Amino acid sequence: MASSKEEMDHKLTFRKFEDGDYTWGNFGDQIFNEDTSHKCPTYVHRTPPCQGSCPSGEDIRGWLQIVRGIEKPQKEGMSMQEYAFLRSTDANPFPSMMGRVCPAPCQDGCNRNHVEDFVGINAVEQYIGDTAFEQGFKFEAPAKLSGKxxxxxxxxxxxxxxxxxxxxxxxxxxxxxxxxxxxxxxxxxxxxxxxxxxxxxxxxxxxxxxxxxxxxxxxxxxxxxxxxxxxxxxxxxxxxxxxxSGRGLPVEGGDAPNCVAGVKFLEAFNTGRLQVTADRVVCVGGGDTSIDVVSVARRLGRIEKLNKEEAPEHVIGGYVAHDAAYAASREGAEVTLTSLFPKAEMTAAEHEVHDAQREGVTIKDGVMPIKVILGDDGRATALRMATCEMVDNRPTPVEGTEFDIECDLIVSAIGQGxxxxxxxxxxxxxxxxxxxxxxxxxxxxxxxxxxxxxxxxxxxxxxxxxxxxxxxxxxxxNDTEIRKRPKVDVHHFDLLEKLQESGLEPKEYEPGEYWGTDKSEFSVHNFEDRAAQEIIPYDELFLGHFPFTPRLLREEHGPDAEQVLGHFEERMKSFTDEQAIEEAGRCMSCGMCFECDNCVVYCPQDAVFRVKKDESTTGRYVDTDYSKCIGCHICADVCPTGYIDMALGH
Ligand SMILES: Cc1cc2nc3c(=O)[nH]c(=O)nc-3n(C[C@H](O)[C@H](O)[C@H](O)COP(=O)(O)OP(=O)(O)OC[C@H]3O[C@@H](n4cnc5c(N)ncnc54)[C@H](O)[C@@H]3O)c2cc1C
Ligand code: SF4
Ligand code: SF4
CATH class of the missing domain: 3.50.50.60 (FAD/NAD(P)-binding domain)
Structure with missing residues (x-):
């Protein structure tokens, strides 16, 4: 979904009205007489699509608003960083890891893609995780145990x-x-x-x-x-x-001794047993595992005259381990990645595919293995490939397109069981x-x-x-029957919890007759929580509010083909405080008020007002005096976040 650099430089930001839409005959009539909806604003919390497309269901919007400084910690002495850490880990206790390696479906879903480019959610998450690491933030656990x-x-x-x-x-x-x-x-x-x-x-x-x-x-x-x-x-x-367990290659010769599974290759590397790989490695895959295999193979390289007993497959099989001293004599290995699908459709994250290419991996896409060619000793000497086409949804080799990739080690990364x-x-x-x-x-x-x-x-x-x-x-x-899971099953922002955290919880409800709820202290006036049912789409936002702002990128230190041998340092640098705040500031807070004051400023009746400072929290920043509201819906039109529905009325 991300826009290209060129598009980002030239594309116009979305506008809510077309040229000419302003030709109203009588402005006053339009506003005061011609709207007969008799509806007044109500404040509606919905789930943003970033959160809706995050399988962990993180309150991404919430922690972005905390980082940018809109939602403030209530506890005295708590820093923005710790508050953001607690919010993000409500759903996922690994922000440092996720910020680095999650392929971020949330970013694909982000509404900001309809302005210029997604919000760098991953980068801010890494910042939250790395700050927690540096500052030693802890989790709290209830002292009382259930006994289970x-x-x-x-x-x-x-x-x-x-x-x-x-x-x-x-x-x-x-x-x-x-x-x-x-x-x-x-x-x-x-x-x-x-x-x-x-x-x-x-x-x-x-x-x-x-x-x-x-x-x-x-x-x-x-x-x-x-x-x-x-x-x-x-x-x-x-x-x-x-x-x-990794799936073996389902082709003739796929059980040769030097045909190994990607997960086993990586385990041998990660436990330090595998110090060098073969001269020519070919990996069949296209997903995350295969990218890791080829990147590791380029880093490990090969050494001249490796003992037969220490061939990679013996190490991977767990029979021997390489001497760590081999690392000193590494030379570059020839590494090829083959994929059934074209590059753009490979399941590995796009930037990981680019990194692998930059590191010197040859990628052959749109091809499939058809046979392992064996030498006299029964070991694989080449992998026969052919162009792949889909026939009845099944990968099928195109006749006459066969070619061989000579190799000393074949790694199968085509799925796990x-x-x-x-x-x-x-x-x-x-x-x-x-x-x-x-x-x-x-x-x-x-x-x-x-x-x-x-x-x-x-x-x-x-x-x-x-x-x-x-x-x-x-x-x-608790012997409770599991109730139905909500339609939008994520870790929602909860206004009641927020009010409790701020010492502003509503009073107990006393049964009785009440006229209206705007002055009653037991209810939250004109707020509706539809987050468990609805995800807010981009066309319910006022995108014209958001100026074109390119996404801030993390600094990367990826090696090229010349530098990759023996390069095991991390590639992605965490944001500084300033960078994280700036990037979080691009979030449009879809479905939740972000305190921009548009509705207050544009209301022609002064019906919309800010909640008193000592009674205000996130989600409870503005309110409406219904005795003044005429139902003109200007507040709903100018609300950038889609937080206002014209719903209450008679
Ligand atoms: C090479 C590779 C790269 C990947 N890269 C990414 C990525 O970049 N981004 C991403 O989002 N996902 C990635 N994934 C997928 C991700 O790692 C998995 O989805 C995730 O680890 C699944 O977690 P899990 O806890 O279910 O299983 P695992 O992480 O596999 O953990 C299961 C644990 O249970 C242990 N175990 C198994 N059976 C038993 C038993 N009978 N008794 C005791 N212990 C047992 C195992 O040894 C293991 O330690 C990658 C996967 C691989 C293999
Ligand atoms: S703009 Fe912010 S709240 Fe909206 S989808 Fe993107 S990250 Fe989520
Ligand atoms: S216009 Fe601004 S202040 Fe008013 S509800 Fe929307 S986001 Fe909040």
Whole structure:
């Protein structure tokens, strides 16, 4: 959706009215007599599309308004940065990681795309996470525990996020994981130059520091501990196993010893066992995993005269480990990435594809493997490819277009599946575990599931599911039937909570007869919360309010093909305070008042007024005196955020 540089320089900002629309005969009549709607403004909170398209459901608009200084912390001494951190982690406890590697579906959904370019949500999120890391912000956990303990199987993003949300609800947990360290694919899949380990370790430790979250590492459920033992010891079980096995190449010769899975290649690298790769590497994929494989392969390079026993496939298979000293004699390796789809349709994030090319990876797109060519020793010597076309939705090789890519190592990164060895009773027949819409395992009381083991997707998806699963477990413990999930199922801004936080909560309702509610203290006058039902589209905003402002980019230090060998430093630099505030300032606050005063200034009747300073909070900044309002709807027209509906009336 992002606009090109050229478009950004020339495109006009949206205007609400066309040229000539101002030719009203009598301005006064139009405003005062000809509008017969008899409607008055009401203030309507809706979900912004950034939040609606974030699988974790983060209150993005909320933390952007905090960073830009519109929504202020209520607690004395709390900084803007800490307040923004608490808001963002309400849904997702990993802002530092997400700001770096989430492909940001929120940015695709952002309404600002209809002005010039999306808001740099990812960049501000990284800023929030990195500031929290530098300043050591902590999570609070309720002192009172429920007495219930959940067994969480899998200490990846889903399992950790679930432990965090459960602890916030007062439930303890024990995380089982078969690795040495927590983190799942954060640590064993994604390379450290994308998810820097100091930040990752900090974000994990911050969850464990909440207390009453224990870990049992190097423990595989289904092998070291049985399902029955887990059921006996715990009050509920959450399966967050992820997808640990890579799919092999489904072509003749695909089981050659030097054909390996992408996830295993990356695990060998991330645990430090794989120090160099082969002379010529070809990776089949097009998604995130394949990009990581080829980027790592370019960084590792090869060494002259590697012992046969130390060939990469033996290291990846876990039989040997390379000597760390090999790093000193690295030379560049030839690395090719092949993709079924054209470059523009590859599932990896666009900038990751560009980075890989800049680092010297050759990309062959729109092609498919048809055969692995084997040498006399049974090892692959080349991968035969052909141009790919879709026939009845199936990739099909075009005859006569075959060509060979000579290689010493083939890495298959065409998808992952679950490893349910010892847990076959949960297998839905496709190597995955079924979930109902509350993330409970069907017909298995007390068992819940979240993350990639339902269907491999993104970090943010696994974390969002963990939050809903934790809520379902809470209902289960409280013997409450799980109620319907809202249509827009995200972590909403809650005006009542905001009023409580500001010491402005409405008084208890006393039953009785009341005329109107504008002066009553038990209700919030003319506010409606439709956030759980509606996402506000761009055409309900007054986009003409927003001047053309190019997106601020993070500084990047990506290596080129000459510099990439042995380059394991992080590529993306965090925003400074000033940069974060400036970029957050581009947010249009879709669906929530951002205190611009337009409605107050333009109301011809002085009916719209600012709420008194000591009674005002976010979402409660303006109000209307209905005895003065004539229903002209100017306030609704000039409200940039779409917060005003002409709705109340008679
Ligand atoms: C190479 C790679 C790159 C990726 N890049 C991105 C990216 O850039 N952006 C993005 O959003 N997503 C990315 N993803 C996807 C993302 O990593 C996953 O969606 C996410 O990690 C899923 O989280 P999870 O907790 O469900 O599973 P995992 O992260 O896989 O964690 C599951 C954990 O459970 C453990 N476990 C499994 N079975 C058992 C058992 N029986 N007993 C005990 N422990 C067990 C595993 O060892 C593992 O530690 C990438 C994935 C890969 C593989
Ligand atoms: S402008 Fe702001 S609130 Fe609106 S969709 Fe974009 S980030 Fe979200
Ligand atoms: S016009 Fe401005 S002050 Fe009035 S409701 Fe809309 S955003 Fe708030």
């Amino acid at each position: 303990t959940v067994a969480i199987i899998g200490g990846g993003p889903a399992g950790l996020a679930a432990a965090y949300q459960l602890r916030r609800m007062g439930h303890a947990s024990v995380i089982f994981d078969d690795h040495d360290e927590l983190g799942g694919m954060f640590r064993y899949g994604i390379p450290g130059y994308r998810t820097p380990r100091p930040h990752l370790n900090h974000e994990i430790q911050r969850i464990l520091d909440m207390g009453n979250i224990e870990t049992r590492m190097q423990t595989r459920v289904g092998k070291d501990v049985s399902v029955e033992q887990v059921e006996k010891e715990f009050d509920a079980v959450l399966w967050a196993l992820g997808c640990q 679950g490893d349910l060895e010892g847990l076959e009773e949960f297998d839905n027949g496709r190597g995955l575990i079924d979930a109902d819409k509350f993330y409970a395992v069907p017909n298995r009381e007390g068992h819940f599931v979240c993350g990639d083991i339902i269907r491999p997707h993104l970090l943010t998806t696994a974390i969002g599911q963990a939050s809903i699963a934790a809520e379902s477990i809470d209902y289960y413990f």
